[in-house]
Amino acid sequence: MLHIVDDEEVVRDALLWLASSRQIEAKTYVNGEAFLAAIDAAALSDAGFSASKHGDCLLLDVRMAELSGTALFDILSARQLTQRLPVIFLTGHGDVPMAVDSLKRGAFDFFEKPFNDNALMDRVEQALQQSLKAGEAHQIQLRLQSLSQREHEVLELILQGKMNKNIADELGISMRTVEVHRAHIFDKMQIKSAVELAGLLK
DSSP: OEEEOOOOHHHHHHHHHHHHTOOOOEESSSSSSHHHHHHHHHHTSSOOOOSSSSOEEEEEESOOSOHHHHHHHHHHHHTOTTSSSSSEEEEOGGGGGHHHHHHHHHOEEEEOOOOOOOOHHHHHHHHHHHHHHHHHHHHHHHHHHHHHHHHHHHHHHHTTOHHHHHHHHHHHHHHHHHHHHHHHHHHHHHHSSSSHHHOOOO
């Protein structure tokens, strides 16, 4: 999902049309406050930015009334959302130094108006791919965090290629207990085999 935050309707409409020309799903917001309200309403900052299966990207105008683009970027950074939600700034000539500073602090890119349409959409597609990978990594981390300490211990031994009997001996527990832990690990990590587990955590 491409999220477009700009307080000029003509710019929002143009960017929406550009996104549709690349078959990119997009949504517009009249200002930074509206975008933050959308995040808060859905508690998106807790569960990965969104349910999008194609990643997320934010096209953000630097100069907006009340909440500026750079101020919104700072809020998103504080919420640790900018990896899962790469930010591409749209700037006027005088805003370039601010955009460059934001780039150093983790923004994905910036484009000075007027921008090249195809170049901008190419970067949007790259940002969506980065978001998708970051979102997947975030989900894996959430699954790992759901494991108990003992399940983490069993997981590490599974990754070392040890069989249930060896794991039981090393941890001083029964094989049946190892089997239960293994089943819980596979369920929480949403995988079906040790090979799949190793591939997930490589």
